[in-house]
Amino acid sequence: MNKYRFTSPLYWKISAALLFTLALVGLGYLFISSYTSQRYFQEVNQQLYKDVAKYMVEEASPIVDGKVDTAATHDIMHSMMVINRSVEVYILDTKGNIIDYVVPFTSVKREAVALAPVEDFIKNDGAQYIIGDDPKAPGTRKAFSAAPIYDKETLAGYAYIILASEEQSAVLSNLFGSYMLKTGTFMFFIAMIVALIIGLLAIGFITRHLNKVIETARRFKEGDYAIRVPDDTQGGLDVLRDAFNEMADTIEANIEQLKSIDRLRQELIANVSHDLRTPLSLTQGYLETLQMKEGQLQPEERQKYLQIAYESSEKLAHLIAQLFEYSKLEAKQVQPEKEPFLLAELLQDVTTRYHILAEEKDIQMQLHVQDEVPLVFADLGLVERAIQNLLDNALKFTPSGGEINIHLTNQATGVEVRIADTGPGIPVNEQSQIFERYRQVAPGNSKAKGAGLGLAIVKKIMEIHNATIGVQSRPEQGTAFWFCLPAYTG
Ligand SMILES: Nc1ncnc2c1ncn2[C@@H]1O[C@H](COP(=O)(O)OP(=O)(O)OP(=O)(O)O)[C@@H](O)[C@H]1O
Ligand SMILES: [Mg+2]
Structure with a gap:
């Protein structure tokens, strides 16, 4: 069965599904970690440099008499950028239009930026992480620092400083890439391999048990009907x-x-x-x-x-x-149609019919019924058949001048019918087998010859009624057959 485990297509299919899932998880992990670390960097950057715009506005007055003081501002802007090349400085008017900037390398592609993040930033004093439009890359947003510019007590515009310049982003992504490659990826692959090993072991465990079921089903199909799935099959199966x-x-x-x-x-x-x-x-x-x-x-x-x-x-x-x-009866094609009835009445009917036969053979036949015998719950037709078979035998085997006594009594186990004759009896060693089909005492006696099925039929009838049957016989003295049907309780 173990051999089967690794050749089992099920094992490989589930394993492939696991691998695929792990690969997906891996990609997800890479994506999420790169996103979060970038955001983390930007957030840290903003926290560190949130006051940069404020300092700049304090040091220089970028707008005087409604005009940008280009010389003074560029000066201070340049000095800032000498120290920290990662910043890009913009002067905005009150509507967000870019009216002046100092930006290294590439050109500025936007004429205005959205003011809402700028105002939010100033209101919160940079306490919250807010990103704003990047004038050099329409559609992207970056961390920034901003401060209002006042010209003689009136708001004239804003200083808007993007904190992670293109250059810095490039450096960062390189750094980040190599860091991820060296440590993150390594750790991640270790985790993947561990997960894979555990997963394959778990799949092996489950498929091993599932294969027991499959193998059993296969062998059952091939004709081994006695085979069953072993009791130790686990794994939720x-x-x-x-x-x-x-x-x-x-x-x-x-x-x-x-x-x-x-x-x-x-x-x-x-x-x-x-x-x-x-x-x-x-x-x-x-x-x-x-x-x-x-x-x-x-x-x-x-x-x-x-x-x-x-x-x-x-x-x-x-x-x-x-x-x-x-x-x-043997093929269980007969289903008893049970009903409550009085055995006394049935016996009366049957014996009346047999009286003529008994008289012909000069046999005395008598029915003895005990008082207050309860009803029985049985198939009337089948019980009648059983009584007939027993009476047939009694009449057949009892010689002329003999007696047949039928007793109906109430017993602890049910209602008992006993048919006793004064015939030749059945040898003790034969008595236990007499109910088997074709079993006859002295089968050579042609006069008594029947099918040898009468008693086998009686026994079957009693079996389908869960009733007991028995024989008592003494050679040369007579035979008594009895059966006991359960009393009707409903
Ligand atoms: N009352 C009896 N007295 C003596 N022997 C009996 C008596 N009843 C049955 N036997 C013996 O048991 C044998 C089996 O009885 P059973 O009724 O099964 O078959 P059968 O009477 O020979 O044939 P069938 O009833 O099928 O015509 C009989 O052949 C007989 O030898
Ligand atoms: Mg018979």
């Missing part, structure tokens, strides 16, 4: 694991059920062909003889052959019916 495992359980159960139905169908076909062959060939054989020896047979012989053919076909019908009933 436990919900996925549980969902997959539950789904796998359901699919496996469905497949098992389909298989069992299929198995049953095959068994049924095998059994049907085997079990039906004997009575079918008997019927065919006798009918054939009757056809071929038409006219040569004595009436008694004819009668006998017809009787055998008829009995064989009846047996065939019984076999088919039993087989289909059992198969349906």
